[in-house]
Amino acid sequence: MIPLKQLFATIYPAELPEEEVYVSSITMDSRSVEKDGLFFCVPGYTVDGHNFAGDAAAAGAAAVVAEKPVQADCPVVYVPNVKRAMAVCASIFYGHPSTKMSMIGVTGTNGKTSVTHYIEQLMHSAGKRAGVIGTLYTRYNGRQVEAVNTTPESIDLQRILFDMAEDTTEVTAMEVSSHALSLGRIHGTVFQTAVFTNLTQDHLDFHPTMDHYAHAKSLLFSQLGAGFDRPLPSVVINADDEYAGWMMEASPVPVLRYGIRENAEVRAETIHLSPSGSTFTLAVPEGRFPVEISLPGTFSIYNVLAAACAANRNGLSWQEIAGMLNGLTGVRGRFEVVKSDAPVHVIIDYAHTPDSLENVLQTINETTSADKIKTVIGCGGDRDKTKRPKMARVSESLSGWTYLTSDNPRSEDPDAILEDMKAGMKESSYAVIPDRREAIRRAVLESSAGDVLLIAGKGHETYQEVQGKRSSFDDREEARSALKEWRT
Structure with a gap:
């Protein structure tokens, strides 16, 4: 147990209760509040922790921390910024x-x-x-x-x-x-x-x-x-x-x-x-x-x-x-070569910005002519839309052929993301295949001996997120599966 006043000793201004309060745990999740725990009402993008102050008190919280008025049957500590107060309190709670x-x-x-x-x-x-x-x-x-x-x-x-x-x-x-x-x-x-x-x-x-x-x-x-x-x-x-x-x-x-x-x-x-x-x-x-x-x-x-x-x-x-x-050895999903008996070189990389994609493709271009390079690329949903046409343009300028596909669409329409990407393409050397699994398969099977295929954007990730649901998806495994089909 640690005194509440000790946790807030360096946070100003903080309105502390006059009574002595001791804390046994700290959390920002009202569902995990324990007896004598301290709950931080963190405002989020979709859920506001201030709406759960009463639940935290009912679960036995010693106090709650808030930045706007809340109703709770326990002491409330008011601070200007809950997230920053939480970070400092956490460091003190765990002994710096x-x-x-x-x-x-x-x-x-x-x-x-x-x-x-x-x-x-x-x-x-x-x-x-x-x-x-x-x-x-x-x-x-x-x-x-x-x-x-x-x-x-x-x-x-x-x-x-x-x-x-x-x-x-x-x-x-x-x-x-x-x-x-x-x-x-x-x-x-x-x-x-x-x-x-x-x-x-x-x-x-x-x-x-x-x-x-x-x-x-x-x-x-x-x-x-x-x-x-x-x-x-x-x-x-x-x-x-x-x-x-x-x-x-x-x-x-x-x-x-x-x-x-x-x-x-x-x-x-x-x-x-x-x-x-x-x-x-x-x-x-x-x-x-x-x-x-x-x-x-x-x-x-x-x-x-x-x-x-x-x-x-x-x-x-x-x-x-x-x-x-x-x-030094490389990192999973960063210029990772997929091993195979097929004479097609497949590289997996997390490149998900115009600059990182350009860096990876320029590296491949140092040893391979652009006409022998194919790129599978998508852009994440609910993220910076302005980089989508830029990503496509980088791929087009440094690859012989580009496969535009889905990354993690999240809550967005995959077709709308692809339309944003297509705006960056000036030539016709690309295909639009929304299904990422099919895009990877097509890219591998349409490659010739000596080609280099870059599958970019997801790298180490082992899932694909569509409409809030994550399902298993691994670029490496999809590439290996397609490579087994190559010329068989």
Whole structure:
């Protein structure tokens, strides 16, 4: 049990009850309220937690937290912003677990998943007990739990960090989404290192403009330094990105820049690309080191540089890091090759923004002529509509043939999404096949020996969401099934 006043000691203004109240648990779900629990009335997109304050009190809540008047037969704590108060209270309730390890936050439109996994691998190679939190799962010390959000809700996040700290995790690499930053999910989480990968169009259904989107990302950097008893935090920024200056201005602590084109402290030079990977010289203030990685594409070099910088800022020497980079392995659903006896090369990738799709297709174009490249692509429903024609146009410009299909239509009409995508097509080198399973099958069977087929948009996902219902669907399995039919 923890005193209510202790949970709200650093939250102002907060109207606390005069009587002494003790809390045994915290939740934002009225259905999981326990006796003497604290319920946060979180306003959502479709459901408002304030409507369930009475239910929480009836279930035995010691108090509820609200930002507008509610009816409840228990004490009510009023705050200006429930989500931010919840994040801080969660950190206090679980004993500030983020301060018991080195937290590395990674934000950006593309590359977050790969960078966090590369950091985890580097730390493991250095003998550290490392974990990762992100789009795919939470994983640490042999345990793995599938993810719901890229960045968990604040109560879930602090409980996860508590479990990781209890299991003596030393370093955690965490994906930090713009939604989590805007909605205050990471308030109360102390980061030792913050990494910026890049910023390109995405989530404009949530952020009104690109400037708003950039501001949300910059919050990771402007909020650094909250743990006054901790070592000085560090910031790692992609110097080649057009929003690098924005992030650097937001940072109150020293910045380490990485890049290929721009003047940066950490650079990849003399780059040689091949279908199986890359070689380059890692140029740092301490010296120059030859590097070979089995990760194809220029975008992979950027991701590796970001992870290397984060590892360096968390105690690894550049010489150690350079020797470890050739052991890095790819991430599920990120430029993942589907193995088959058929002479058709199928690649699965999560690319779901115009920039990420362009990066992947440019990588394929480095070793394959465009006329030998086919792309299966869709766009998610209830998301940024302005990127749909852009995605189609990128595919058309870098592929010989494009199959427009469904991604996760969610509540939207799949045909309406496809009409938005078709607006970006200037040529006639495409087919519209709404059924994703049939689109993948057709794409495989219509491929010739030596063709490269990119199936983009869903990557690691193992479901398809249509009208609020999720059904099993895995691009890898669909591709394998079709490959068995090829020329049989």
